Amino acid sequence: MSFDPLSKIIGLEGYATDTNGIGGVLKSRTTDFRVEEISTPLHLDPRGRFTVARITLTNWETNRFCTNLARILSIPRNRIFFAGTKDKRAVTQQLFVIDANQNKVSQVEMPDVEIEILGRTHQKIGFGNHRGNRFTIVARGCSHSDGTPMTEQEAMAEVERIKAKLDQNVGKDLFPNWIGPQRFGSGRPVTAEVGRHIIADRWEDAVMTYLSMKGITENTDVENFRKFIRENGPIEEALEIIPKWLGFEKRMLEQIIRQPDDWVAAIKKLPNNLQLMTIHALQSIVFNKSLNARISADLPISVPVAGDLVGRIDEKGQLDAGSCIVVE
Incomplete structure (x- = not known):
């Protein structure tokens, strides 16, 4: 059984059943993947310092949204709090706690963003408040193993067969909850590699990995930038060719240029949740490999x-x- 390079890197090298699956494509359209976050309740208080909002994002990366929202509200990026980072190519809904005036937040207008003000609170929200996600997913183009199309009825019948096989192999109503590519970086599984260097106190390697590690699927401009860093190091000339959407890389690069050899300060240019995710991603590889080994045994x-x-x-x-x- 063969696995694609990304699956091998993140520890997805096994299956819980020997069924064929239903084929198909996920996220063919942004609206095909919907995520509703489940988090611990917040206590609302009209005298609270923070604004609580339920925000629906369409095709927004969570950190990029927060950066833009902070700019509009004229507040520091770290005054916006949330529990979990969500898929970009999706419609996502989650709570945000914002250190800004409630009326000002309610007047924010951004493309593909819906903001519902819930009230005020004294509480912040963070990773510890995350309880799970409720997904609604559409798989398009389902097919048999020989490539012939499946009808909707055939696809659902195969899903039921897979579930029955799961019940038999791992226990009734149980599911091996492997951690998928989003945690690691779908086109460039860099987060765990950065985490590997951080826990070993190799901060320069962590920064250089984040800036220059080759991706599996990245466009030519990004490939050229990362190649330049690998060949020349984090020098000022790199700022002339860095694609404008690589905001985190740009901030890290600017920090290194200002303070050469202060690699820790460069890593701290990443949002706090992304810094933490580098360690979580490394833990997730261990989890994936352990789960696969357990099922195999x-x-x-x-x-x-x-x-x-x-x-x-x-x-x-x-x-x-x-x-x-x-x-x-």
């Missing part, structure tokens, strides 16, 4: 066995690391 995915590390889930739905023990 015919071990249960929902029942602990000897050698597993188990712990208590707190009232926020997070693992209480201090309670973890090894199963004997």
Whole structure:
């Protein structure tokens, strides 16, 4: 069984069933992929400092949206809080907590952005508030293994067969929740590689990887910029050819030019959530590989066995690391 290069990099090298699947294409249209974030409730208070808004984005990368919103509101980027980073090519809905006047937020107009003001709060929101996502996904062009088109009825029948096989292989109503390409960078799985350098205290390597690592699918202008960095280093001339949409890379590059060798300061030019995601992405590769190994070894995915590390889930739905023990 062969796997594409991206799948191998991020640890997606196995299946839970031997079924053929339904083929098809995801995200053929932006509206084919809808994400509704599930987060912990916020306590609204009319005297609260922060504005709470439910915001629907169409084809917006979360961090880029926050950067633009901060500019419109004339506030620092780090005064906009949210729980999770969402897919760009999608219609996404999630809560944002914004350190700005409620009326000012309600007057913001941006293309493909819908803002619903919910009220005010004293609370911020962050990764710890994230509970999950509710997806509505359309797969187009479903086909049999020989390439012939499937009808909708045939596709749904195959889905039911896959579910039955999953019930048989991993347990009734269970699903191996592998972590997909978005966590790592779909066209350039760079986040985990940066995280690998950060945990080893190799900050220069982390910066150079983020700036110059080759992508699997990037356009010519971006490829040329990254090649220039690899061959010449982060020098001022690189600013002349950097594509304008590489905002994070530009800020990192400008920082290194201002303060050569201060690689930590350059990494800190990334938004806080993206800095954290580099570590989460590395953890996610470990998770994907561990899950695949567990299924391949015919071990249960929902029942602990000897050698597993188990712990208590707190009232926020997070693992209480201090309670973890090894199963004997």
